[in-house]
Amino acid sequence: MAIFKIVHITKYQYNWPIKESINEVRLFPHNFKNQDVLDFQLLITHDPHVEYHQDYYGNRVANFNNLEAHEEMVIESRMTVRVNHSLKIPEIDNTTVEGLQKEKREKIALLRLSYPEATEKQKEIDAILATINIDNKSVIAIAQACNQYIFENFTYTKGITNIETTIDEILELKKGVCQDFAHVLLQLLRTVGISSRYVSGYICPNESGLRGEGATHAWIEIYTPTQGWLGLDPTNNIWTMDNHVKLAVGRNFYDCTPIKGTFKGLARQTLSVCVSIGYEDGRHYEEINDVQLEEIPQEISEQIDYIEQQQQ
Incomplete structure (x- = not known):
């Protein structure tokens, strides 16, 4: 058995203000027989109203809108989870296809x-x-x-x-x-x-x-x-x-997908993810990754290039 305190920070940054950001979040740890969720918090920039539901596969999902113009959005989940996979390999099971x-x-x-x-x-x-x-x-x-x-x-x-x-x-x-x-x-x-x-x-x-x-x-x-x-x-x-x-x-x-969404506006976006894991004995581990995003369509890229040229 092990207890972990995990902080997952997702940061979106935009080189121009965007608005009407609509998002869906799946960052909620599962409650099942080998995993107990002892504590959970979801923190979002500007503290928007969040709607919760359960999807087809039983995952808890959060939906929220960030309608105001912004150049940065941070979504932070904090959880304390107890895991107990007592068996490292499954029991002998002769079930066939x-x-x-x-x-x-x-x-x-x-x-x-x-x-x-x-x-x-x-x-x-x-x-x-x-x-x-x-x-x-x-x-x-x-x-x-x-x-x-x-x-x-x-x-x-x-x-x-x-x-x-x-x-x-x-x-x-x-x-x-x-x-x-x-x-x-x-x-x-x-x-x-x-x-x-x-x-x-x-x-x-x-x-x-x-x-x-x-x-x-x-x-x-x-x-x-x-x-x-x-x-x-x-x-x-x-x-x-x-x-x-x-x-x-x-x-x-x-x-x-942990987070997916869309927004209105012409801007280039960057995404970084930081995961911090704490142990009962005081040990701590942290990793930060810059995430490679999908390439924006050529037409949109050209419009952004034009705006940037006009600003110079």
Whole structure:
């Protein structure tokens, strides 16, 4: 069991004032049998009115508008979470893919999570599964073998992919970060017919030196009728442990995006994310990342260039 105090600060900055910023936030830690939320606060610039609801996958979601003109917006979540993954590996479970069929017929959500994405390189996915040799193996054994394959054949490399990178591109590069590996693992498992979902959260640093520590992290969960949802981390080739803190679940990254929104105005924006993690023994870890955003359309970029020239 472990208790973490996590502060997640997201800062948007604009080179010209913008207005009518409309946003959706999924930064609320999950309450489930292995994770208790002891305290949570959400702080937003200008203290706007916030509406809360639960989405299809059971995630808590906040929506707010910032209508006034502004050049900066900061969203800060503060949480205290107790995690207790008492089992580092799941119990022996002989459930097969065929054994999942009855569950999927009765639970439509499981059926939705068992369909792979449409990709051009599906034959490569099939070839990987043939290499692993999944015949006559249980769901857990297949998932663990796929997890290990990604860990051994893909290189953890920051800065070469982004949130728009496709499964086809990841298969071509054989490189990426946690969210890329999670998407490939989901494609492998869903091709077999295993219900699995994307998980966003944090991996809190420990002495084992796991990859992706400190910042936001991603992994996957598979479903078995006897044990429910079980977490697998392909970035580190492990089952989830006490230092995995879960935020949101969904079909893919887009269902779990921590913050997404839009605004009115012509401006270039920058985004930085700071994650601070505190431990019971007084240790403290902090990481700051500048996030690569989507490229703005050429037409908008030219308009901003024109405005900037007029201001010189």
